[in-house]
Amino acid sequence: MEKLLLYLQVHQLSEQGFKVAKIARKLGISRNTVYKYLTMSFEEASDWANSLRQRKKKLDPYRDQIISWLKEHPDLSSAQIEDWLKEKYPGITIGGSTVRLFIKDLREIYHIPKEVYVRDHEAVDELPMGQQIQVDWGEIRLKNTDKKEVKLYFITFVLSHSRYKYVEWLGRPFTTTDTIRCHENAFAYFGGMPEELVYDQDHLITVSENAGDIILTSEFQVYKEQRKFRLHLCRKADPQSKGKIENVVKFVKNNFARNRDFTNIDAWNEKCISWLDRTGNYNVHNTTKKRPVEVHALEKQHLKPVSPLLAIANDYSSSITRTVCPDNVIKYKSNRYSVPLGTYRRNGDNRVFIETKENELIIKKQSQGEVLARHTLSMEKGKLIKNRQHARDRSKGIQAYKETVIRQFNDGEQAALFIQKLSTRYPRYVRDQLQIVQYTLHHFRQEIEKALGICIKDQLWSANDLRDVSQHLAHQKETEEQQAPRHTEEPQNDPATRQATASIREMDDYIKILGGVGQ
Template structure:
């Protein structure tokens, strides 16, 4: 709905006796807009509209993008739109109020209204720095990729009560007590220390019951609390005021991060979540404190208890990809060749040390380290240890050296195989497989004759070597091998190459070569 239609509708509804609030609700605009339009007569309204069209605004270049988001998801908040802009256009520098005003103007111009649900909390005093963190769980449905189907995700989130510095971790299944303990360790590592007290809801993973003030924790979690020695504060049921900060964080994560965001895989989702925390969740000015949590956290971190993190049995897990790498914080890190197993899912365990070194282990309870890498702060990089690269040239050289030792004249055989390598660098592995198979099925005398003849006639090919062997054995049938001698490597038998025909020489040509007809050799 354009501004003029809005103006005329306001005039019409007011004449019909509707209140300011009722007019705003019917037209999906704010009461301030109603007041502003009512103060203008038709001539003033026309002049104002003409002047407003001439102004170019900072976000006009992203207008179609923002409008597309609003039309697709009418309940998007301005804060969420600001985060999406920063995520997709990192060079955007724009203030909160600019985005709010621009989004409001688009809603007003195109008649895109949004229903706001508010929940009220009683204010509670902020505890001192390093004193308290609040913990809670959440779940929500998200869209799977570009499809219309939805899947359910679960998350646990922590917030330091003084600085409002947050941490969140996601799973595609319900949390177990072990998952909760692991998440605590990673949260403490993310915070740079441990607070004195943690506030929880009465969750079955943590507590059995409140028991009139004598809190009974689950056996596994009680063991962890005893080990870490932090105080547990369990909220009473239906008492959101005692942990209002974390209640707000759960809603904030659902609405600002998860809502309308496509889900591709859990690893990428958690990486995006950490990016959102740095950029928006901890990077934006908090509405209550009027400070950025990431800045206040630098001060609060000094008041957290310094702890040594559990390294053996609590660790980040990753699945090894088929290129023998794992993904971590938007980068790929290599593991030794052969770690990936095509027949089974290979899980490895990650640790980040205080020196910002990434350690990749075979098992969480093992000291076997697969790889160590410096942690990269870049995005989209491949961090690869030189020992994890397959040295193809070294493997071929060793194969040629080993095979040449099986011939009567090793030096002559080595020179011949190196010539074959020069002629067929891309297919040397197939060439060597053919020669290796022939060598194991024929006597040394035939091999020596064939090798000598191929060198003299410059026949540097595994197929030439095989054909010469055939001619020699036809002249001496007693030395014929079994029917299954001749080998064709699988790589050149595939259907994709079945239509390709290689140039071949007839056996008559090799016969003429044996008779000394030099002119027949091209």
């Protein structure tokens, strides 16, 4: 009956003067279907519709279920419906083409169109077994069982040769420690480790990439050295070098996650592993025309064996991390809490550690380091909890603020020169620069005079450089004090001992890193 009704609608629109393409768009059917109906007489259409009603299809018993899914989620793909059928009815045996044709007919009968998004990729050569894993992160918004929206985050791994995949989910943004733990779980799932891992330019593993010189976060640098794998960082907007993992991210979103009801993160991860076994790693890959699970059985022999799971550093296990936003706040339980102006560093490590004690939130730069801020925890949501000392001093004009900062230095002449230079270099951000200088004066009082001299000598006209040099000097002093001998007598008769000197790296080496004179 539906087919016959559609036949009549096509002919009515055609008689009204609509062209084939317009009829197809209005009715949500293909142009080929319009052409087919226009060439049929009413008697032929009636006979054809009657034959369809009498013909039984393999998916007819599941027709009502599939229609309800399509009406509730019009963007469902036939591949995702196939997976849902296999999950709901474990004994069912169907092929992908059977599902596609059945879904196509249902969409035309019930006018449930599906938009198709196409992205172009350039073909690249296949890599040998055991050479590479590609890694990427993703996020998606879903509804939980109470129909409330939740945001989930996931990390994906794929072996480039076999297309064998691993996925892990969290209900919060990933930290570097989470990333390392997921790497270990992925290696265990794959049964080994490849020669190379490919990443996007993600802040969880990299601080910056300077003309090819990759600067990793301290945690991930230690992990890379322990595991001894080669790391490749993709250029921005370069999908060819990581197209496989981008396809996996899209596959996980559209085939597994989209339109599912979320219960809790543990059950969600279990369902995802079952989906990998049932669909993600079992279905024939569209490019290789092979099942990833079968190819992986061979590729596994080319992976490097890994030792038991590495112990994640204890420094990070007892603290929760947050990322400082550009407006110098951190987010915690739907509220924003301020940190001192200048804490956020562009292209820097903006992670801080937080602790809660009774009704107080404590924010630290390191898990065992100095306290950046203390706030009373708010029980409300959407609030900005701000310490007035963290804000700009708007009670003074810029010139008065400069004079106040300069007076805090012992060498006022050098301080005035430095402030004048950074004011010229950053005319729109003078107050922000002064705030960072004030922060440095407060936290590195003993080192700032020497740091000021170094910055002027090497023409580092930035408050960020002044802070970084001061911080380096403080760290160097702390290291020297830890390595100094304690109450030990030097052998007076050993010439070799008397002539031995400790190797000290020149400050110029660090200035070069900061991009000072001569670079």
